[in-house]
Amino acid sequence: MSPKSIPLPPQPAADPDEHDAAPSRRPVPAFAGGAVIGLLGGLIGLGGAEFRLPLLIGPYRFRALEAVILNKAMSLIVVATALPFRAATVPFGAIADNWAIVLNLLAGSLLGAWLGASWATRLSSRTLYRVLAVLLVLIAIALLFGHGSTAASALLSGPWLIGAGVVAGFVIGVVASLMGVAGGELLIPTLVLLFGADIKLAGSLSLAVSLPTMIVAFTRYSRDNAFATVAQNKVFVAVMAVGSIVGTFIGGHLLGLVPEQVLLPILALILVVSSLKVWRHG
Known part of the structure; x- marks a missing residue:
């Protein structure tokens, strides 16, 4: 009698996120992706991190929290x-x-950044995908209706203005931290409409607010295990960040070449389509 074969234990199904995505993360694709995103951002006067996030989750196949942390690292650079x-x-x-x-x-954004990063590290992967998808749609709306805003003077005055600034900063800090972005698409309309800042000045003031806000969020993310993905992908981060800077520089010099009436709806549509893909990814 032939011996009975010993049944093998069932093998777990392969996680699609664990397949080798190294080819898409090599220097040339990383630089090219960063350059394209930077070009889009430069054409509208932003860093393009909102467009980089779906790219990190999609073609580069990073998990949601890893994508947010890497996006934050590149946004900081x-x-x-x-x-x-x-x-x-x-x-x-x-x-x-x-x-x-x-x-x-900053009185609101620093706290918002810390709490937003804390919430992101505690959310389940599925929930974080869904949150990111919703935020991408909100950014698309802000892109359509907030970009190019103008105001002659501050909307409020005295304690009301200070209170509104803290609340607005808190919300922006949370959103920017959850998405790993600088938050310029929300900060610039806030500075123009709420504080009556000139649009060029608002662009620089938004960077002055974004930098310490991102450092706080980055510090909070550094306490999570997923932060190790920055060290593991340091070459990818550096190369894509350089690509983003080059693309932003070129896009800034091409500013006005494509009319905003044409460009903004296209970019908003890209964000909405990306949102649907991120939602389904979750």
Whole structure:
């Protein structure tokens, strides 16, 4: 009698997120992806992190929390370089003259960034995908209706303005932290409409608020195990960040080449389609 074969234990199904995605994360694709995203952002006067997030989750196949943390790392690099780049147009003295506005928003955004990062690390992967999908739609709406805003003077005054600034900063800090973005798409309309800032000045003030806000969120993310993905993908992060900077620089010089009436709806549509894919990914 032939011996009975010993049944093998059932093998777990392969996790699609664990397949080798290395080819898409190599330097050339990373630089190209960063450059395209930076170009889109530069054309509308932003860093493009909102468009980078779906790219990290989709073609580069990072998990939601990893994508957020990597996006935050690259956003930090891009913003840190963008602030001195803008000094020729908006000198640091102009930013210093408006220190009260920066501190007003930071009073809310720093707390929002810390809490947003804490919530992101505690949410289940599925829930975080869904949250990111909803936020991408909200960013698309802000892109359509908030970009190019103009205001002659502050919307409120006195304690009401300070209170509104803290609340707005808190909300922006949470959103920026959850998505790993600088938050310029929300900060610039807030600075223009709530504080009556000139649009060029608002761009630089938003960077002055974003930088410490992102550092706080980054510090909170560093306490989570997923933060190790930054060290594991440091070359990818550096190369894609450089690509983003180059793309933003080129896009900034092409600013006005494509009419906003054409460009903004297209970019908003990209965000909505990306939102659907991120939602389904969850």
